[in-house]
Amino acid sequence: xxxxxxxxxxxxxxxxxxxxxxxxxxxxxxxxxxxxxxxxxxxxxxxxxxxxxxxxxxxxxxxxxxxxxxxxxxxxxxxxxxxxxxxxxxxxxxxxxxxxxxxxxxxxxxxxxxxxxxxxxxxxxxxxxxxxxxxxxxxxxxxxxxxxxxxxxxxxxxxxxxxxxxxxxxxxxxxxxxxxxxxxxxxxxxxxxxxxxxxxxxxxxxxxxxxxxxxxxxxxxxxxxxxxxxxxxxxxxxxxxxxxxxxxxxxxxxxxxxxxxxxxxxxxxxxxxxxxxxxxxxxxxxxxxxxxxxxxxxxxxxxxxxxxxxxxxxxxxxxxxxxxxx
Numbered sequence: 001x002x003x004x005x006x007x008x009x010x011x012x013x014x015x016x017x018x019x020x021x022x023x024x025x026x027x028x029x030x031x032x033x034x035x036x037x038x039x040x041x042x043x044x045x046x047x048x049x050x051x052x053x054x055x056x057x058x059x060x061x062x063x064x065x066x067x068x069x070x071x072x073x074x075x076x077x078x079x080x081x082x083x084x085x086x087x088x089x090x091x092x093x094x095x096x097x098x099x100x101x102x103x104x105x106x107x108x109x110x111x112x113x114x115x116x117x118x119x120x121x122x123x124x125x126x127x128x129x130x131x132x133x134x135x136x137x138x139x140x141x142x143x144x145x146x147x148x149x150x151x152x153x154x155x156x157x158x159x160x161x162x163x164x165x166x167x168x169x170x171x172x173x174x175x176x177x178x179x180x181x182x183x184x185x186x187x188x189x190x191x192x193x194x195x196x197x198x199x200x201x202x203x204x205x206x207x208x209x210x211x212x213x214x215x216x217x218x219x220x221x222x223x224x225x226x227x228x229x230x231x232x233x234x235x236x237x238x239x240x241x242x243x244x245x246x247x248x249x250x251x252x253x254x255x256x257x258x259x260x261x262x263x264x265x266x267x268x269x270x271x272x273x274x275x276x277x278x279x280x281x282x283x284x285x286x287x288x289x290x291x292x293x294x295x296x297x298x299x300x301x302x303x304x305x306x307x308x309x310x311x312x313x314x315x316x317x318x319x320x321x322x323x324x325x326x
Contacts, residue, residue, distance in 0.1 A: 079134075080204060082130075083130055083314075084312050085128060086127035087125070091120040092306040093304070094114040094305075095302070095303035095305065098301075099303050100301055101301075103299070111287070111298065117151060119150070127142075135204070136193050137194065141189075143187075146182060151220055156289045171227065175227070177224070178224060178225075186214060186215065188212040190252075191210070192208055192212075193208070193209060194208050207253070210253075212250045218243070222240070238282060242280070242282075242285065245278055246300070251272065252270045258314065267309065271307055273306075275301070280298070
């Protein structure tokens with residue numbers, strides 16, 4: 001035969017040897033395939049983890065940037081709404097050039113407040129305010145002003161009761177020592193607004209502007225010092241007191257301050273301009289300087305400048321911090 005028969009023992013050895021090689025190769029192949037599968041799986045897991053991490057970072061950033069997603073507590077001062085009571089003190093100066101008396105179409109500066117009384121005058125008042133959260137105000141003001149023995153040219157105006165020595169003789173034959181000064185009253189209602197300069201720091205303080213209108217009365221007051229003088233007291237004094245009543249309009253601008261912490265530290269400082277339209281209330285007026293003996297038919301316009309300081313008491317607790325979510 002061409003091939004010689006192999007002994008059985010050798011054939012078995014050959015078979016076992018090749019079987020071992022096939023087994024080792026199979027195990028190696030399986031291990032390699034398993035390593036490749038595991039490697040691919042780990043790589044995919046790493047990629048997915050990176051994507052998830054990136055998505056979390058982006059979501060966190062967007063959440064921090066977006067007002068609708070991120071809740072942030074921001075403290076803010078509250079603008080209060082309340083009643084306010086105030087007490088003011090100030091000084092008044094009448095205008096010389098802008099005030100006038102009009103009679104029969106003719107304007108003169110005689111008998112105006114400036115020509116009648118020396119200035120300045122002292123002014124006291126009581127104020128009531130209601131303030132809204134929007135910083136709009138409504139107000140009610142009552143004021144009293146007066147001078148200090150400041151009637152001008154009194155001996156010429158009342159020359160019929162003054163002597164050539166410039167005195168008024170009392171009932172005991174001596175100088176009655178008459179004091180003559182102006183006194184005025186007004187009652188006004190108004191509206192205004194506060195314009196905060198620093199809303200985030202104090203929304204209740206800033207520049208205040210107001211417009212008010214109301215009723216006014218002014219006159220000369222005569223006082224006697226211990227000695228009676230019938231010619232200048234009682235109904236006789238009405239002949240010389242130049243009492244007038246009328247309408248007053250006032251424009252005011254100033255600085256308004258309300259403390260965030262203390263209820264007692266609230267005030268405003270304001271400059272005011274008032275226009276007074278008045279007529280005489282007396283049936284008979286005697287003024288020798290004006291040549292007036294009878295009814296005063298003149299219409300008066302007086303322009304007044306005033307500087308006022310007011311201390312206020314809000315009828316509510318102090319300004320509080322509120323928290324808003326954005």
